[in-house]
Every structure is written in structure tokens, then in C-alpha cells.
Amino acid sequence: MANLACDVLVIGGGATGVCAAYDLARRGLQVILADRNDLSTGTSGRFHGLLHSGGRYAVRDPESARECIAENRILRRIAPGIVEDTGGVFVAAPQDPPDYADQWVTACAAAGIETEEIAIPALRRREPALRPDLVRAFRVPDGSVDGFDLGHAFSRAAESYGARFLLYHRVTALAYTTDGMRATLNSADGTAVVVEARWVLNAGGPWAGEIAALAGHDLRVRWSRGVMIAMNIRWVNTVVNRLRPPDDGDIVVPVGTVSVIGTTSVAASSPDDNTIEPWEVSKMLDEGEALIAGFRTARALRAWSGVRPLYEPPGAAEEGADGRGLKRTFSVVRHGPGFTSVLGGKLTTARLMAEKAADDVCAGLGVDAPCTTAAEPLPAGTERRYHTLGHRLALLESGKMPGALICECEMITRPQLEEAIAAYDHVPALDDLRRDLRLGMGPCQGGFCAVRAAGILRQARDLPASEAVEALRVFVAERFKGGRPLLWGQHLRQFLLDEMIYRRILGLDACGDSRPAASLSLPPWATDETPIPAAAGQRVVVIGAGLAGLAAAVHAVQAGARVRVLAAGLGRLILTPGWFALGTFAAHPGVEAFRRWAAGQDLIRLAEGGRLPSLLGIPRTVDLAPEGLAAGAIDGATPVLIVGFAGWRDFDAALCSGMLAAAGVSCRAVSIDLPPRHEGWDLSPTELAHRFDDPAFRAEVAQRVRARLNGEARVGFPAVLGLHDPRVRAEMAAWIGVPVFEVPTLTPSVPGTRLYNTLKRWLLRQGAQVQVGHPVTRLIVEGDRVTGVAVASAGRETIFPGDAFILATGGLYGGGLLSDDRGHVWEPIAGLAVMAGDDRTAWFRDTLLDPAGHPVHTFGLRVDEALRPLNETGHPVCANLTVAGHALGGFSPLAGGYDEGLDLASAYAAVRAALQA
Amino acid sequence: MSDLLHLLENTPFTSDLCVKCNICTAHCTVAPHTDLFPGPKHVGPQAQRMRQPGAPSVDHSVDYCSGCGICTLVCPHGVRVMEINTQAKAAMVETHGISLRNWFLGRNEVWGRLGTPFAPLLNFGTGNRVLRWAAEKTFRVSARAPLPRWAGYTFRGWWVRRQARRGIRGEKAAEACDPARTVVYFHGCATNAYEPHVGRTAIAVLEHLGFEVIVPPLRCCGLPMQSNGDFKAARHYARENVAWLEPYARRGIPIVGTAASCMMALKGDYIHILNMSDAATQAVAAGVWDFMEFLRHLHTIGRLDTNFRRIDRRLPYHAPCQLKAHGIGRPALDVLALIPGLEMEEIDADCCGICGTYGFKAEKRAISEAVGQPIVEHVRAGGHDQVVCDTETCRWQIRSLTGAETFHPVMLIAEAYGLRMAEIDDPPRQPGA
Numbered sequence A: 001m002a003n004l005a006c007d008v009l010v011i012g013g014g015a016t017g018v019c020a021a022y023d024l025a026r027r028g029l030q031v032i033l034a035d036r037n038d039l040s041t042g043t044s045g046r047f048h049g050l051l052h053s054g055g056r057y058a059v060r061d062p063e064s065a066r067e068c069i070a071e072n073r074i075l076r077r078i079a080p081g082i083v084e085d086t087g088g089v090f091v092a093a094p095q096d097p098p099d100y101a102d103q104w105v106t107a108c109a110a111a112g113i114e115t116e117e118i119a120i121p122a123l124r125r126r127e128p129a130l131r132p133d134l135v136r137a138f139r140v141p142d143g144s145v146d147g148f149d150l151g152h153a154f155s156r157a158a159e160s161y162g163a164r165f166l167l168y169h170r171v172t173a174l175a176y177t178t179d180g181m182r183a184t185l186n187s188a189d190g191t192a193v194v195v196e197a198r199w200v201l202n203a204g205g206p207w208a209g210e211i212a213a214l215a216g217h218d219l220r221v222r223w224s225r226g227v228m229i230a231m232n233i234r235w236v237n238t239v240v241n242r243l244r245p246p247d248d249g250d251i252v253v254p255v256g257t258v259s260v261i262g263t264t265s266v267a268a269s270s271p272d273d274n275t276i277e278p279w280e281v282s283k284m285l286d287e288g289e290a291l292i293a294g295f296r297t298a299r300a301l302r303a304w305s306g307v308r309p310l311y312e313p314p315g316a317a318e319e320g321a322d323g324r325g326l327k328r329t330f331s332v333v334r335h336g337p338g339f340t341s342v343l344g345g346k347l348t349t350a351r352l353m354a355e356k357a358a359d360d361v362c363a364g365l366g367v368d369a370p371c372t373t374a375a376e377p378l379p380a381g382t383e384r385r386y387h388t389l390g391h392r393l394a395l396l397e398s399g400k401m402p403g404a405l406i407c408e409c410e411m412i413t414r415p416q417l418e419e420a421i422a423a424y425d426h427v428p429a430l431d432d433l434r435r436d437l438r439l440g441m442g443p444c445q446g447g448f449c450a451v452r453a454a455g456i457l458r459q460a461r462d463l464p465a466s467e468a469v470e471a472l473r474v475f476v477a478e479r480f481k482g483g484r485p486l487l488w489g490q491h492l493r494q495f496l497l498d499e500m501i502y503r504r505i506l507g508l509d510a511c512g513d514s515r516p517a518a519s520l521s522l523p524p525w526a527t528d529e530t531p532i533p534a535a536a537g538q539r540v541v542v543i544g545a546g547l548a549g550l551a552a553a554v555h556a557v558q559a560g561a562r563v564r565v566l567a568a569g570l571g572r573l574i575l576t577p578g579w580f581a582l583g584t585f586a587a588h589p590g591v592e593a594f595r596r597w598a599a600g601q602d603l604i605r606l607a608e609g610g611r612l613p614s615l616l617g618i619p620r621t622v623d624l625a626p627e628g629l630a631a632g633a634i635d636g637a638t639p640v641l642i643v644g645f646a647g648w649r650d651f652d653a654a655l656c657s658g659m660l661a662a663a664g665v666s667c668r669a670v671s672i673d674l675p676p677r678h679e680g681w682d683l684s685p686t687e688l689a690h691r692f693d694d695p696a697f698r699a700e701v702a703q704r705v706r707a708r709l710n711g712e713a714r715v716g717f718p719a720v721l722g723l724h725d726p727r728v729r730a731e732m733a734a735w736i737g738v739p740v741f742e743v744p745t746l747t748p749s750v751p752g753t754r755l756y757n758t759l760k761r762w763l764l765r766q767g768a769q770v771q772v773g774h775p776v777t778r779l780i781v782e783g784d785r786v787t788g789v790a791v792a793s794a795g796r797e798t799i800f801p802g803d804a805f806i807l808a809t810g811g812l813y814g815g816g817l818l819s820d821d822r823g824h825v826w827e828p829i830a831g832l833a834v835m836a837g838d839d840r841t842a843w844f845r846d847t848l849l850d851p852a853g854h855p856v857h858t859f860g861l862r863v864d865e866a867l868r869p870l871n872e873t874g875h876p877v878c879a880n881l882t883v884a885g886h887a888l889g890g891f892s893p894l895a896g897g898y899d900e901g902l903d904l905a906s907a908y909a910a911v912r913a914a915l916q917a
Numbered sequence B: 001m002s003d004l005l006h007l008l009e010n011t012p013f014t015s016d017l018c019v020k021c022n023i024c025t026a027h028c029t030v031a032p033h034t035d036l037f038p039g040p041k042h043v044g045p046q047a048q049r050m051r052q053p054g055a056p057s058v059d060h061s062v063d064y065c066s067g068c069g070i071c072t073l074v075c076p077h078g079v080r081v082m083e084i085n086t087q088a089k090a091a092m093v094e095t096h097g098i099s100l101r102n103w104f105l106g107r108n109e110v111w112g113r114l115g116t117p118f119a120p121l122l123n124f125g126t127g128n129r130v131l132r133w134a135a136e137k138t139f140r141v142s143a144r145a146p147l148p149r150w151a152g153y154t155f156r157g158w159w160v161r162r163q164a165r166r167g168i169r170g171e172k173a174a175e176a177c178d179p180a181r182t183v184v185y186f187h188g189c190a191t192n193a194y195e196p197h198v199g200r201t202a203i204a205v206l207e208h209l210g211f212e213v214i215v216p217p218l219r220c221c222g223l224p225m226q227s228n229g230d231f232k233a234a235r236h237y238a239r240e241n242v243a244w245l246e247p248y249a250r251r252g253i254p255i256v257g258t259a260a261s262c263m264m265a266l267k268g269d270y271i272h273i274l275n276m277s278d279a280a281t282q283a284v285a286a287g288v289w290d291f292m293e294f295l296r297h298l299h300t301i302g303r304l305d306t307n308f309r310r311i312d313r314r315l316p317y318h319a320p321c322q323l324k325a326h327g328i329g330r331p332a333l334d335v336l337a338l339i340p341g342l343e344m345e346e347i348d349a350d351c352c353g354i355c356g357t358y359g360f361k362a363e364k365r366a367i368s369e370a371v372g373q374p375i376v377e378h379v380r381a382g383g384h385d386q387v388v389c390d391t392e393t394c395r396w397q398i399r400s401l402t403g404a405e406t407f408h409p410v411m412l413i414a415e416a417y418g419l420r421m422a423e424i425d426d427p428p429r430q431p432g433a
């Protein structure tokens, strides 16, 4: 047990605590600050991000308003680096009380808050997302402030005056002593520390009551929980407040790359109550819609809640259950000689709270040094970050942020990650790095960067591959928890994509790709063996350019039809590992037909699968694979060399080889430099594959690999061995002297791209038309037949006629189905009947990688036995319209292990049925 | 912008839709050929999240985007990647100004017109290696760029003279036109100065089909300025064109053009890149047709004369990026399929590499040529000496890369109708007379 002594122990490393530590240290006291967690992990890390001008409080709570505007000005002066000067506006929507504006202007003037009315059109030139029907608008000096940055800046400033920080140290006991207090702290690793302090300052935020209770005091704290939602992009670049008496969801704050809407105010049962109720999410979206038309359809990225501590002085009157009525100023409470608590207030006023609390402490200790924190800027060098939105982009572009870009969304490079990792004396969790750098906080929520970061962590700390993979799993699970309340619309598509990456490309779900789906009772079309009828001259229109659509086009061309493929964009083909999970559909004639077709295509010839390594070297059971991937079948006998490219972010040879070794393969990894040493922007897998099409380039690589060979009988590369040239792998094998195989990379998948390119080229050669960027918006129906489809072309729509139509638009990922926050799932082209559950909270199971998959995977179109989609009354919509691929409801292809099987089989059956109609 | 759809169709905001899937990265035509371009996802929706409206532009790698637009086409999520990039280029120009070279390249209209009287001299100059080398060194216009040859007369001049011969001065006002029998023809700058025969042929075909053609004195569509980031100038031209065209569009008189890229500017770019979302611009967009699209439409409604003479040929066809962006399929292929004996094959190439003025720039010429290689391979493998394509700069590029003769599909239509240049200059009858 260690013993420490100091003048003042500050409990709590939130905004108030760090400001107090800084203030007291500046006054010459010896300060220790303890937090049970990292800095800013309490309310200060779960707040809204607004540097208040005070306008919000002007009418109801003028004292708070005055404090806010004063502190707002001070903070901008002393710590400009943590404030983004966004400015703010108060806007009145048509439904807001019309007389409030004038009352508010007067109150602001009285509180010393400058306001300036601005015409709505002028406002909308700056903020085009705002609704045109807003009634009035006033500028105020709001700003945006980052709680983590504030924590870092003030703690470093305090340290520069000698303060010490004991993070991950929870105060578990407090006792008065003759000359102060004794605190017992328990550290994260279980050791206890005793701190003898002449005074203790309790800055425990919502936990202040619990802390006071440790010394036997009754500090009555009421908790008010608030939910905030970060929207994916900055819909506004100015803080936007509703001009009405404070209520739920009336502020949007641009914070870093996102815009945050908040908040609710709900009585909470404990300071740790971080629930987010679905109604709160809906409420935020409703309110957002009142400011920004279309807000509801925009993407919500993360939701969190924080708990406000509202001090209820003894004898305070009941002020309404939500606590919004309790005053938002702060209170300093002296419990006894040696013990003071400070609570309430706002992050904006943290410095002032610290000042008043420190005054009380100093008075108690007989120290008469005055507070100087408002007068001088923070010591030089204590603020590291700068708040302009484009900061990271500017550094990246100017070459001042070299190294591979690992988190693309938030722009974090490999050296930055390495530096952040090195700053820990233990192995950090990926979630720690998230808080340090915003890793995985952008739109993809870790789908791409998490695995890259896990590789860097492994290398930096020389971890066994399995530990790095475990860290990755934990991170994936945490990101899912954060995203889950918001999974509808585009963010749902994001998580479905991430899930495909985790399960199929990384192999994280440990259940193999192909499995007989025991529970799947096959519909008649899936076992029907009749061939596709001849279709000379018939015009077949295929909607969708994923595997199902393109395979359908091939079948139709082979039957003699004139084929046109229309697609909004490309399908999932290039988001897969490149191999085929067929499952139950393995023997379907559609699969057979596709294999025969593929046999004539050099670049993508298919072979029997086997147990193939995922990107992480986790064995997957695969039915069918392009020869390059199939050559990697795990046999346990031959020693394997896995090759990675130094600094290339999309494949980590050591992780792959480490996990393969764990699976019993004799395996080694090497990293070679790409010739010539690559200095530019990161290469995507397809760009790198393009380089391998150059014989000189691949010869050079082969030579470098050969030099590193040490008795291995096979060499595995990331799947980048040529994009167009089918000879690359064979040539490299000849040069290296042993067989060569490919292992999947992050997307874009080169094997998938080869397959798409081959399909498209073949179709064009046959005179078919393949047109992407052609979103079909409706069907033209005459009687019981579709006669054409309308495409949203530039300027107006274009009708494409046809005789038979295949709908292969994919499911919720592909865009064939859309969804919203109210749990509504619909088919956008023809309003077809959908199989889906309407309770959004039941769409997913609790963990993303649950082997059973998720109910949401089964959502899709309802069809009859001939794959004709049904309308709401259960009747086929049209005779000559059929459905293929992931648009079909009732299947669970990802977890069931038949992703490609479903596409190929249903494509064949759909063409057959549509041509017969 | 009051309805929901609009918000997420507003170009910068479409970055909200990006799920990072990398489909655009996989199909980018430029990124494989240079280290200097980080790819469409990065400079598009990704960087967009970090760009602050009104603040100085901080990124410049987007300059390597050629604007081909394949990224926007392949995106299954509705992100207008290329449009975001083009706006980012405009922000660069706003912050750092425009280079003299790019300013000059954007002024196609002016040098086309001013150069006409000096055609022999200029054609000698652009064909002269030494001068081209000097131009590359001083002006950074690639010595290998496929500069066009001045025709020595302008389409507009020809048109005005021809109208004068027929006693017509000025263009008929929209109100005086019969919407069912009138079209407005938009010729564009390249037709005006370098390929007036394309315009003449288009007029002949339209008149052959019984239309009265109106050719208002329109300006450059603005595209070359737009793609060089000079939005101010582009908008200036765009507004003039919209003002001219709006009355015709409102009367339902089709606005037809043989330059697929100019037509895309009118149909889509004014709205989605230049952010002109006013009603007049929208009305014009809805009334604009690519020439072959218009013929296909006539066929659909039974108004196309399909009395085509046989043309026994097999020809490769390249669909320009700008045409693909129309979202109208491949109207040239659909219409040419009606000509007996004629077999068309679409070249599997995303882009020819020229991208307006991109391939003219010295530092981008090698990229531009690499992008066009699939066309070269196709033409060589098939032993073709002709290529059909709907836009001028693509035709010049393909001609320069492959040595093949290149022409607009309207030339085949005229041939199949048996229209001859002599008749085109001096029409046998007054349309509608």
C-alpha cells in the first residue's frame, strides 16, 4: 500500500475537477487529482459540446446566463485551442411561441449577451440545410467545445504547475483526520493507495453524493438524464438553438466532423443510468426535422446519454419531475473542515466553479493567493489540438501526417496510432485509442480501421495474433453496442456491410462460410430442374448489377434474349472475399450453369473450395472459389509463407500467419517492400492488383519473395495478384518456385472485382447492355404485365421497355429495401409486399456476431413458388416480373452460409419463370 | 429545398450516404495510374466531412480527379462523388485562384471563335512539333494532347448565312413555334469551330424528319470552366443559356444537342454541380435531349422514319462518360440497331481519358493515355479503323490514341437516310412548307 500526501485531493477528473486542479496548483498548492477512470469519462465526456452563450438560460435563469457569457469569453481567451468558434443562432420555427422572441431578446440584453437578428434567406445561404419556413433568427456567440480536449488541456496545464494525476483510481473511503482527510484509492489493477490530504475537493459530478456519503455526509443530488445523437455529418456549421422555452431536442451543435442533436431531460435512477429509450431517439429526430427538413432520413451515427447532477439544497421545493426547472447554476458546499463539494453548473462554467470551490478550499486552508485562471492563457504547449474542421485533412494533404491512413473516416495514420499506443504503460484497448484519436468514430464505425488497428497493436506490443484478434472482437462488440439504437436506413446498411466484413472477410464469427442450413425448407423453385426456355428476341430487363442480377443476365443471354441490365450502382460482389458460399443450393442447376459459364473465363476459373484462410488466417469452409483462393486450402502438412507488403494497410501477414499457426498450419510471415518504394497515397487492393498486371513489377516482387523463402512449400499473398491479366499467379509461382495462393483483403475485393469485370465484359460482347448509375424508380404496368421500367435520368425519367423483368435489387444492404427509425421496411420501386418485423429493437440480436445471424437478415420480398413478388393481398403483382438474389425474404444467407448459392440459384429460376410468363 | 428528398440530393450532403464500401475506389479510372490521387472515396465523401463551407480550401489532391464520373455511377448509395470533387476543385480555385493555363483551357468558346479566321496558321501551329513542345514548356499544355483542327468556318456563321439565304433573320420566338414540329438545336463550341459538319448533319436529319430547327445564339455550356473549378464563369454562361432556353422549354419544345457532354451540363451539372436549383434551370433540364436520345424517343412514339438504307459494317462504339451520366442507357446503340446490316459493339471501357480538358494538361497526359488503353486494345484487337462516339473531345482522344477515324452516330443516321452534304447546305425544301 502506497502512501501519498498533498495539500488538496481533487476527486473527479471531469471538467470541474481538472479546472480545480489547475486553479489550486496555480495558487501554489500541492494537488493530486484522482479519477476512477480516464479523464473526461463522466458527464464531461457525455455532454452536448456546446459552449453556451447563455442565450438558452436568459429568460428563465438569468444568473446562469450571465455566468455562461462571462465564462464563454474567458474560455475563448485562455484556451482558444479547445473552442471552435462556430457562432450560434436561435431560430424560431412556425410552431414556436411567437411572443417569445422579443422577451428573449430583452433578457439576453439584460444578461449582457449580444444578439443580432438575421434574415432567414441570409441565414440559409450560410446554412442551406435549415428549413426555409423558419420565422426569425438571431445570432449569438455560441461555440463548440470538446470535453476530451478540455480535459487534456487543463490537466496538462495543472501538471505544469506540479499537480499529479492518479487515473483509474477510485476513491473508496474517506475519513477525517486531525489535519485534514485520509482517502483510500483503489487502482484498476487492485492495488490500494492512501492519500493524506489537508483538504478534499469533491468534484464527482453526478457521483458527488456517493462520494460525500463516504465521509458520512448527506448531499442530495437529483439526476437528470439526457440523450444526444451525433449525426454523421455537419448538417450545420453554426450552433442552432430553438427560440422557445428550453425543451427536448432543441439544439444542434457542430462538433468536430459531426453534428449533435440533444437533449432529453428524464429523471434518472442513478448516476450510472446511461439508457437510451427508443422514444428519446424518435423525439430527437422529430425535433431535428423541425429545424432541418429531411433530418429523419439523415444518418445518425452514435447515441449516448449523460447524467446531470442537479443540486437540491436542503428544503428545496419540488420543481417538476424532469428537473429542467431546477436551477442550472452551481453550488459549493462545505461539509466540514477539510471537505468541500462542488456540483451542478455546466461545462461552460467549469472554470468558474473551480474558482469558487478553490476559494473555499483556500479559505479553509488559510491560503490567500487569489485565483488567476481567468486572467492568463493556459501555459504554452498544453493545448495540442486545434479546432478547425479541416485540420486533419490539411495535415494529411500537406504531408505533415505521413504513413498509412488507418482510420479513413476520422483521418488517423499509422504513426499516430503507434504514438498513442506507446503512451500507455499497459496494452491499451482499441477503445482507449478510440477515445484518444477518434478511431472508429466515423461513419464506418470501425468496419475498416478496427482490423488495421489490431494489426498495429499486435506489432507495437508484440502480441500473439490471437490476443490482437481478441482485442478486435471486443472493439467490434462495443461499436455495435453504440450503434444498435440507431440501426435503420443508411446506418443499418453500414452495419450490414461491417458485419459482412467481420464474418466473411475476417472470419470473426468462427462458424465457417458454408454450412448446410438444416432449418431451411427449400421452396419449389430451388429444386426445380427444368431448363430455361429458349427466348429468341425477347427483351429481358434485369434490375440490379450484383451477382444475382448479372448471373440472371448471363442465363438470359444464353437463352437467346436481348438483355439490358439497369442498376442504381454496383452490387455486393466486390464486398465479398471472392469465394462462393453455396450451402443448400450447391446442386442447383443455376449453380451448375454458372460454373459452366465460368469455366470459359480465364480470369475467374472456379475450383472446389475447402478450408480457406480468411484475411485473419481463420479457416473458413468454402464450397467453390476462384483458383487463386482455392489454392490456399489448408492441409496442415505443407509449411506456408504468408507475404505482406510493408506499410500496406489492407492485409497484415503476421496476423494471418499467427492465426493460421494457431489452426495448426506450419506458417511464417514476411513483409516485403513494394517496388519501387511507395511514397504516395495508400494503394487500394484493386490499385495494387493493377500494378501486378505489369510483368516487371511482379517479377520484382517474386524475386524479393524468393529471397525470403526458407523451405516453405507454398506462398500466400493478399489477393492482389493481377486485376486483368490471368497469368499473374502462375508466373509468380514459376519464378518463386512453389505454388502461390491468394488470401482475401479488405474491400474492394480483387477476386470480386475480377468477377464483375468478367461478367460485364462478357455481357457487352454478347450485345447485352449493362447500365449502372441508372436507378429504376417505378414499373410501368399494363394489365397483369410489366411493360417497362422508369429510370431517374438527368432532367427527367426515361422508360426502358421489355418483355420480362428480373428484380435483383438486393435486400436492406443492396438498397432493394429501405427502412426508417419507426421500424418501417419497404420496397421502393413498386411497393411490393415485404417480410419484415416492425419492432426495430428486435431486428438484431444482442451481439453482432451471433452465429444464428439476425432477424433483419431475413427481411425481403414475399414471392410465390415461381418467384413472382406478391402484393399486400398475397397475389402476384405481375406475371412477367420475378425476383432474384438477396431481395428475397425468408432467407438468412450470411449466417446460413449460402450467400452466393441463393443468388445463383434464384437468378436461374427467376429467368426461367419470367421467360415462361 | 423544402422536401426530404432534396436534402440528400444536395451534392455536398450526399456524403452522408457513404458507407465506405470502396466500390468507387475499385472503379476509379485515374487512381490506378498515379500515386498522386488518393481515390474518389477519399477526396469525395471522406474529405467532404472535413471541409468547412466558406473556409479556405485545404486539400489539393482532388485536382487529380478527372471528373469522369464513374464513381457516381457505380455508387449504390447515391453519393454524388464526382460532383463533390468538382465542387472541391471550385473551392480550391476560390482560395488559390486559377492558373492561366486552366483559365485558357476553360475558354474553348473564345479560342474556337477567334481562331477561325486563322485556321490554316493555327492548324499548322498545333500540328507542329516544335511549337507544341514550346507550348508544353511554357504553358503546360501537353505536346501530345489531341488538339482539334479549326474548320475555317463556324457552324453559327454557316447557319446565319443559310437562314439569310432563306430570308430568315434571327430566331423565332418560342410563342411563335409549333411545339410538335419544332426543335431547338444546341451545337456547342466544338461543333461551332472544329466540327461544323456534325451540326450541319444534325440539322439535315432533323429537317428530314420534318422539324423546323431553331438555333438560338447560345453560349458555351460552361462545362470546361466548371471542370477547371471556375464556377463563377461557368454560372455566368449557364444563366445566359437558361435565360435563352427557358421559354422554349416551357412551351415543350425539345432542346436537342449532338454534344452529349454539353447536354449533360444543361440537364444535370447546372443543378448538381453549380447548385442552380431554380425553377428555370429545372425546366430547361427537363426539356433537354441528347440527339440520339431524341431519335430513340421519336422511334418510341412512332415518329422516326425507319426507312434506312443498309450499311454493312461492324463498328465499335464508345459511350462517353458524360453520356453515361445522363442515365439514358445507350440511345445510339438502340437507334443504330434499326439500321439494317449495321452491327455495333460497345467497347468495355469506362473512360477514354480525355475528360474535357484533363487530358490536355501536361502533368496529366500520361494518366489520360493510360486510362484510354482499353479502347486502344479493343480497336486493335478488332482491327477497326473507325470508332463511333457521341462527344467531340472523346473523339479527338480516341483518334489520337488509336489512329482510327472517329465520328458522331448522327453521321451514320444521315448516311442511312442518304443525306448528302450538298443537300445539307442547300436544303431542297423548306421544312413544313
Ligand SMILES: Cc1cc2nc3c(=O)[nH]c(=O)nc-3n(C[C@H](O)[C@H](O)[C@H](O)COP(=O)(O)OP(=O)(O)OC[C@H]3O[C@@H](n4cnc5c(N)ncnc54)[C@H](O)[C@@H]3O)c2cc1C
Binding pocket: A011, A012, A013, A014, A015, A016, A017, A034, A035, A036, A037, A038, A039, A040, A041, A042, A043, A044, A045, A046, A047, A048, A049, A050, A051, A052, A169, A170, A171, A172, A203, A204, A205, A206, A207, A211, A224, A225, A226, A227, A263, A305, A306, A307, A308, A343, A344, A345, A346, A347, A348, A349
Ligand atoms: C445530457 C447533458 C448535456 C449537457 N450539455 C452541456 C453543454 O452542451 N454545454 C455545457 O456547458 N454543459 C453541458 N452539460 C453539463 C456538463 O456536461 C457538466 O456540467 C459537466 O460535464 C460536469 O463536469 P464535472 O467535472 O462536474 O462532472 P463529471 O464530468 O461527471 O466528472 C465526475 C468525475 O468523477 C469521477 N468519479 C466518480 N466517482 C468517483 C470516485 N469514487 N473516485 C474517483 N473518481 C470518481 C467520474 O469518473 C467522473 O470522471 C450537459 C450535461 C448533460 C448531462
